[in-house]
Amino acid sequence: MRCAAFSFDSFITAWGDYTLCKRGYFHDEAAAFAFVEGIIWPQGPVCPHCGGCDRINAIKPNPEKRVRFGLKHCGQCRKQFTVRMGTIFEESKLPMTKWLQAIFLMCSSKKGVSAHQLHRTLETTYKTAWFLAHRIREAMRSGELAPFGGNGGDVSADETFIGRDPDARPTPSHANPSWVEKMKVLTLVDHSTGRARSFVVDTLSKAGIAPILRANIAHETRLLTDEAPRYITHGRMFADHQSVNHAKDEYVRRDDPTITTNTVEAYFSIFKRGMKGVYQHCAKKHLHRYMAEFDFRYSNRMALGVDDQKRAQRALLGVVGKRLTYRRTYEQPQA
């Protein structure tokens, strides 16, 4: 037989019970495994090989061999497994206590935590800390596909630039704006839900951003942008399009204060301070993971009633099915 999927409510109950136990899961490996099992299997262990949940027994550790915490045996397919299988924890030898500490640190630090900081705090190598942080960013990736701004809500869209884009090929002209050679990020913020969704893009041309706007914003939305001409045509795809003119120092429309892009600008403010102050450098091939991290914290921020504890809970909910390996040897750690 197959078990029912775990629910958010049962997970919250499990987390609450464990927080009352003075967070033993941060320093005791058996407690850490029990804690993660309580989240991923709130109704008891489920075999990742066959999906069965009957006749699953914990294997008693052999004192003469290496202790494998949380090792289980499935009576149906006769295979062994632990809760790490099929999650971001798979392929990692790092103790579960350190995983949980890293998740909490990354979720509770508004501008992020550098791999160097994780390496010193968790007493791992820098390389391990770097891989660890990227796997946690993968857990933070929402994977949500529903478009923003349904029911006629407001969605603001804007772009920002960071670092240097190695793929940028500016034409030899003095007319090129300074951002052409930088990496480009397009961010959407749903004003109704407070959630953010960011995209690393190669171009900000009308044709380049059209598929993103079309796939991620509902037709009944009122789109809010600055005066950039790239949005004029796209604005017609939606119920309404209003813009503020930053070139004329207009940041909030005087006769209608709901017309502004200050919401998405505030997101960029946190993102820029994090990237410049904490991460300092980011290669383009990894930028989408950093965006997932900043999107996650912004979409689960205190102003929306999500405190550090709840934010870490939500990140842990994302560990399942996000197995991420860096087996390719050319992937060198870099911030």
Ligand SMILES: [Zn+2]
């Ligand atoms: Zn099985």
